Amino acid sequence: MxxxxxxxxxxxxxxxxxxxxxxxxxxxxxxxxxxxxRRPPYYRACSVDLYRDHLRQRCADQLGVPVLHLFHQIKALGYTGSLNLLHKYLNQGRAENDRITPSPRRLTSWIMSRPTDLPSGRRAHPNELVVSCPEMTDLARLVGEFASILGERRGSDLDGCMRQVREAGLTELEPFLRGLDQDHDAAVAGLTVPYSNGPIEGVNTKNQADQTTNVRAVSFELLRHRILLT
Structure with missing residues (x-):
């Protein structure tokens, strides 16, 4: 091509x-x-995941170990799934040691998600990838810091977080920082006070939609009453 x-x-x-x-x-x-x-395949969590380390170790110690032997071993450890599920798990290579590097989009989604919302396996893999790169380590830490500022409404800590980003040399976030600088007071207020103009904007949008659809069907007085009653 x-x-x-x-x-x-x-x-x-x-x-x-x-x-x-x-x-x-x-x-x-x-x-x-x-x-x-190359894109890493996406697998749903299953009951074999709990015994992945054991399966990987057994396959490394004894090449060509029969799947039925592995089935009986993890069955003794508490495995409640079927033999067919174990066959499928091993054929997909999910017990192998090597992992394919995820796409940037998928790794970004992991970093932007709450750690508690990720399964344990998904939580460990991004941690391994992030630790291997100092810039990614700083990025993940600062994203978590900004998320806590956003969730806990600590607008007074925004300047400190922005300063840490610049000190870390994460130039890719510079456009985002410039946007915060331009609307600094509004950003701090949005991260501090519990008020929002969202309801007002919603009412305005609804009124504009009513006006667009009914301006030819109703009189101005009726439209005015509808807006006031709403």
Whole structure:
């Protein structure tokens, strides 16, 4: 595909020549290396997850160990699932030691989520990835700090959090910091006082919708009464 693109062939023409969907061609065109196209499969939590370390250790100690032996071993440890579920778990490679690096979007969603909302396995994996990079360690810590300021309405601590971001050298967050600087007083007030203009904006939107749909069907006086009664 990249050979065709280098020859000046358009993306749509590439899709036709290769027999692929246009979105697939666009996704491949954005990737400079095949590894960038790898995405970690998403698996739901199951009862085998509790015995993952044991299965991994047994498979490492004894190559080709029968699945039935593993089934009886974890059954003795309290496993309540079926043999078929264990077969599927092992065939998917979920007991292997190596893990595929998640996409930036998925890692971002993990960092932006409350740790208590993530399953234990999902909580451990992002922690391993974040610890391996000092910038990501600072980012995860500062995101958690900002979330606590937002949830606990500690607007007085906003300046300190912004200062820590700049000291950490996280230039990717500079546009966000500039936005906070431009509306500094409003941001501090929004993170401090319990009041919000959300209800007012909602009423205004409803009134505008009523006016748009009923301006030709009702008189001004009737529309005025409806707004006042609402």
């Amino acid at each position: 990249h050979d065709l693109l280098d020859q000046g062939v358009g993306v749509l023409d590439c899709a036709r020549r290769l027999g692929l969907a246009l979105n697939t061609v666009r996704r491949y065109a954005r990737a400079s290396e095949p590894d960038q196209l």
